[in-house]
Amino acid sequence: xxxxxxxxxxxxxxxxxxxxxxxxxxxxxxxxxxxxxxxxxxxxxxxxxxxxxxxxxxxxxxxxxxxxxxxxxxxxxxxxxxxxxxxxxxxxxxxxxxxxxxxxxxxxxxxxxxxxxxxxxxxxxxxxxxxxxxxxxxxxxxxxxxxxxxx
Amino acid sequence: xxxxxxxxxxxxxxxxxxxxxxxxxxxxxxxxxxxxxxxxxxxxxxxxxxxxxxxxxxxxxxxxxxxxxxxxxxxxxxxxxxxxxxxxxxxxxxxxxxxxxxxxxxxxxxxxxxxxxxxxxxxxxxxxxxxxxxxxxxxxxxxxxxxxxxxxxxxxxxxxxxxxxxxxxxxxxxxxxxxxxxxxxxxxxxxxxxxxxxxxxxxxxxxxxxxxxxxxxxxxxxxxxxxxxxxxxxxxxxxxxxxxxxxxxxxxxxxxxxxxxxxxxxxxxxxxxxxxxxxxxxxxxxxxxxxxxxxxxxxxxxxxxxxxxxxxxxxxxxxxxxxxxxxxxxxxxxxxxxxxxxxxxxxxxxxxxxxxxxxxxxxxxxxxxxxxxxxxxxxxxxxxxxxxxxxxxxxxxxxxxxxxxxxxxx
Numbered sequence: 001x002x003x004x005x006x007x008x009x010x011x012x013x014x015x016x017x018x019x020x021x022x023x024x025x026x027x028x029x030x031x032x033x034x035x036x037x038x039x040x041x042x043x044x045x046x047x048x049x050x051x052x053x054x055x056x057x058x059x060x061x062x063x064x065x066x067x068x069x070x071x072x073x074x075x076x077x078x079x080x081x082x083x084x085x086x087x088x089x090x091x092x093x094x095x096x097x098x099x100x101x102x103x104x105x106x107x108x109x110x111x112x113x114x115x116x117x118x119x120x121x122x123x124x125x126x127x128x129x130x131x132x133x134x135x136x137x138x139x140x141x142x143x144x145x146x147x148x149x150x151x
Numbered sequence: 152x153x154x155x156x157x158x159x160x161x162x163x164x165x166x167x168x169x170x171x172x173x174x175x176x177x178x179x180x181x182x183x184x185x186x187x188x189x190x191x192x193x194x195x196x197x198x199x200x201x202x203x204x205x206x207x208x209x210x211x212x213x214x215x216x217x218x219x220x221x222x223x224x225x226x227x228x229x230x231x232x233x234x235x236x237x238x239x240x241x242x243x244x245x246x247x248x249x250x251x252x253x254x255x256x257x258x259x260x261x262x263x264x265x266x267x268x269x270x271x272x273x274x275x276x277x278x279x280x281x282x283x284x285x286x287x288x289x290x291x292x293x294x295x296x297x298x299x300x301x302x303x304x305x306x307x308x309x310x311x312x313x314x315x316x317x318x319x320x321x322x323x324x325x326x327x328x329x330x331x332x333x334x335x336x337x338x339x340x341x342x343x344x345x346x347x348x349x350x351x352x353x354x355x356x357x358x359x360x361x362x363x364x365x366x367x368x369x370x371x372x373x374x375x376x377x378x379x380x381x382x383x384x385x386x387x388x389x390x391x392x393x394x395x396x397x398x399x400x401x402x403x404x405x406x407x408x409x410x411x412x413x414x415x416x417x418x419x420x421x422x423x424x425x426x427x428x429x430x431x432x433x434x435x436x437x438x439x440x441x442x443x444x445x446x447x448x449x450x451x452x453x454x455x456x457x458x459x460x461x462x463x464x465x466x467x468x469x470x471x472x473x474x475x476x477x478x479x480x481x482x483x484x485x486x487x488x489x490x491x492x493x494x495x496x497x498x499x500x501x502x503x504x505x506x507x508x509x510x511x512x513x514x515x516x517x518x519x520x521x522x523x524x525x526x527x528x529x530x531x532x533x534x535x536x537x538x539x540x541x542x543x544x545x546x547x548x549x550x551x552x553x554x555x556x557x558x559x560x561x
Contacts, residue, residue, distance in 0.1 A: 005508065006504075006505065006508040009504070010501075010505075010559065015559075015560065018560075039517075040516060041498075041499070041500040041515060041516045041517075041531055042499075042500075042516060042517055042524075042530035042531035043498075043500070043530075044530065064530050065498060066498035066499075066500035066501050067497075067498060067501045067560070068500075068501070124504060126504070127500070127504060130500065
């Protein structure tokens with residue numbers, strides 16, 4: 001493991017999303033909300049969703065978190081906005097599988113687009129939870145569970 | 152006792168085998184001794200030898216090995232009494248660590264002291280181990296937890312602290328050296344203040360004993376706890392010392408074998424000190440290893456080691472402070488060799504991962520001091536902590552890695 005792996009983790013895509021997060025900020029008139037928190041490193045994220053006609057009309061996030069978490073959240077909002085709920089759930093399950101080091105779900109740039117940039121996190125097990133936190137928080141929001149953690 | 156050899160960093164480093172290892176294909180630069188210290192070969196050898204040739208249960212055996220193990224275990228108790236400056240070795244209790252020590256004392260206070268309306272006084276810079284047991288104790292008894300504030304430079308606001316001591320205060324519990332800030336608190340002044348009001352003082356020495364000689368008689372505290380693994384010894388072992396009158400007053404914390412004189416369904420009689428607080432088979436190997444660590448420190452030029460640590464602190468502080476956008480949290484005049492820092496727009500977790508790729512081990516997070524970090528308005532910090540086995544090359548590697556990281560993210 002060396003700087004190549006680090007480069008893989010912090011690719012320019014991730015750095016870009018960290019510097020210029022998409023869909024950032026509190027959403028007005030949200031219908032669903034959840035807070036996510038990683039006690040290990042202090043990542044905090046709020047996910048706001050406005051659902052209409054079984055679709056994600058809007059999704060935004062607010063966060064005090066590390067680059068991996070912020071980039072993952074930013075990419076997540078881009079991937080999920082405008083999608084029907086069922087499809088959003090499938091995308092979420094797929095990405096969580098890709099990010100998990102146990103399940104060997106491969107990353108495919110055609111299917112996953114920019115999200116492939118997150119696949120590098122598997123080489124840094126301590127950071128997987130940073131990448132998955134936004135997605136867990138999304139799930140908690142859509143299920144009206146209120147909060148998500150990383151355990 | 153004079154040290155056998157004046158402090159020499161190269162020969163010191165060769166005492167610690169892990170320092171010669173590589174991580175991520177780079178030489179290990181271990182800057183996380185505040186989380187756990189590395190162990191000298193003599194400690195590793197002592198533990199290995201115990202298990203290979205001397206292992207037996209203690210206190211109750213009638214054979215040679217058990218006698219020998221018991222002697223080694225009890226000799227360590229005497230050694231530790233001497234190490235922290237008490238003339239009452241039976242008031243030295245072996246625990247799993249500082250956390251367990253504090254829990255034991257909190258339990259004693261719940262059972263024998265605290266009543267509704269009483270107060271426990273701690274500070275805003277405490278480790279969770281010196282917060283949560285008191286929160287629970289207060290919940291159980293209706294007592295209140297008071298928190299003395301910390302100044303912007305990371306020092307304790309002593310005036311505010313003194314104002315918080317009142318006739319309802321039943322205990323002051325305070326960290327000697329802050330694991331997050333490095334601040335060294337003026338314990339002697341604090342015990343004097345507390346005792347003027349008849350209030351006992353518990354000192355959390357987890358981060359002070361590795362860096363400086365400690366004398367509980369001189370500090371005049373009433374309880375002192377620390378952990379073996381931060382003191383170059385094994386994990387899972389620690390020490391609690393308390394004034395006899397307190398320990399005799401407290402009921403047992405854990406019960407079972409070895410802390411009893413007699414067990415009968417008609418009535419069971421507990422041992423006196425120290426046995427009362429050492430239920431079950433202890434971490435004998437841990438005690439043996441801790442003994443070897445104390446011996447290593449006794450033979451070390453501790454003054455030279457301390458000077459070296461402070462020189463590392465100054466060098467690292469100066470160089471890190473010169474990096475644009477980097478802010479050091481905890482700038483007390485009297486500090487241990489610990490530097491917590493943040494960098495604009497770069498989360499400590501990313502700092503940690505980046506440095507890790509270069510073999511530099513630091514800690515990133517809340518350091519079990521969430522209230523303190525909230526007070527400083529940061530969710531987390533990066534923390535580099537130096538022990539006497541770190542070198543100036545370690546400082547250079549840290550600074551270079553941080554400079555490189557800045558370029559990458561900005």
